Amino acid sequence: xxxxxxxxxxxxxxxxxxxxxxxxxxxxxxxxxxxxxxxxxxxxxxxxxxxxxxxxxxxxxxxxxxxxxxxxxxxxxxxxxxxxxxxxxxxxxxxxxxxxxxxxxxxxxxxxxxxxxxxxxxxxxxxxxxxxxxxxxxxxxxxxxxxxxxxxxxxxxxxx
Numbered sequence: 001x002x003x004x005x006x007x008x009x010x011x012x013x014x015x016x017x018x019x020x021x022x023x024x025x026x027x028x029x030x031x032x033x034x035x036x037x038x039x040x041x042x043x044x045x046x047x048x049x050x051x052x053x054x055x056x057x058x059x060x061x062x063x064x065x066x067x068x069x070x071x072x073x074x075x076x077x078x079x080x081x082x083x084x085x086x087x088x089x090x091x092x093x094x095x096x097x098x099x100x101x102x103x104x105x106x107x108x109x110x111x112x113x114x115x116x117x118x119x120x121x122x123x124x125x126x127x128x129x130x131x132x133x134x135x136x137x138x139x140x141x142x143x144x145x146x147x148x149x150x151x152x153x154x155x156x157x158x159x160x
Contacts, residue, residue: 010035010071014062017078017127017137018054019145026150027051029058030140032133033065040065041136045144049153054141055079056107063114073120078127078134086115086122106155 013034020027028045042061046054059075059082066073077083085091091108099105125131127138 009068010066012066012071012073013133014059014073014075015077015133015137016055016058016062016075017134017141018051018056018058019138019141020049020051020054021145024048024050024156026145027054027153028141028144028146029054029061030137030142030144031058031062031065032136032140033062034133035071041140043140043144045147045150046153046156047150049156052079052081053104053107053153053156056082056104056111058137058141060107060111060114063111063118063120066118069117071118073118074123075120076123076125076131076133078125080124083122083124086120104155
């Protein structure tokens with residue numbers, strides 16, 4: 001049975017990007033949320049992290065920012081890491097093995113928790129190709145990573 005857009009309370013466009021200088025090094029994420037004519041930007045920076053962590057964290061924080069469950073969310077990201085983990089079903093295999101030998105298990109567990117509250121469709125877009133919202137997210141991520149006081153990415157710092 002197919003699902004109609006009208007079955008969802010909200011249709012959300014979520015654009016995300018992550019950045020890290022040094023990889024690992026200072027990093028940040030940028031988010032643009034668009035829903036029913038509303039526009040919101042979110043960003044944060046971390047003192048020592050990786051690009052993949054910031055790419056994934058951007059999607060997580062964007063989904064967590066939604067105030068109602070059951071939304072139809074179109075995620076647009078230039079992260080093959082995030083898109084492939086979902087669309088190629090790697091994530092389900094990783095979950096079955098309790099994320100054994102998988103990088104960023106703390107974030108993947110957090111992702112699954114919020115991902116399952118919505119109907120999420122993942123879309124890969126080419127980065128640095130002039131896409132308005134991807135460029136905006138990149139700017140937000142890079143700017144956040146260069147702030148003078150950055151948070152610590154405890155999940156990265158406390159990894160085994």
